[in-house]
Amino acid sequence: MTELVTLDQFDRKLLALVQKNNLRPARELAEAVGLSESAVLRRLRRMRSEGVIVADVAVVDPAVAGEVVSIHVLVSLERERSFDLDAFIRKIRQRPEVKKIWYVTGEVDFVLLLRLPGMDHYADFVDDVFHADENVKSFKTIVAIREIETGGV
Known part of the structure; x- marks a missing residue:
């Protein structure tokens, strides 16, 4: 069974932002959630290592890729x-x-x-x-x- 990870309000805000655009610079993420860049990077690294973030992916527009x-x-x-x-x-x-x-x-x-x-x-x-x-x-x-x-x- 998957072990649950405790996420605080900053983690949840970061997750919402990186789910929309995971290429957003740490500086912008930090400004958006009210943390320092180093804190943002630390949290993202932790969430990746704990399995909360399982992949950084590209979202493909199916119509543009010929999958209509x-x-x-x-x-x-x-x-x-x-x-x-x-x-x-x-x-x-x-x-x-x-x-x-x-x-x-x-x-x-x-x-x-x-x-x-x-x-x-x-x-x-x-x-x-x-x-x-x-x-x-x-x-x-x-x-x-x-x-x-x-x-x-």
Whole structure:
């Protein structure tokens, strides 16, 4: 189980800022939260070492990168033994169209977020991944009309 880390108001303010732009200079972060640059750098280093900040990433605009269709897929498997779950996850992780994977409770087993150039690419994905896997019982496709930003990450 993951160990919880205690975060104070300064840590939370820093996290909110670096989640929006992790390239912001320490000087600007310090001004925004009311700490010295060295204190800001120390806190960020601590949060990285404690696993609060797990990655510094680039957020890619899917449309500019040629991934104009966002699709969520709800997947149900025939069997949920450890071996079967691991095999499905390994296969899905190898697909570049799959941007996020959630193993969930309820009526389905997985929720996938795909980004693709078009629906013809999704048809190929369906054939290669779902129809070719005897352990995929069913899947339901939800195509996003428009992504609405919330301001959070």
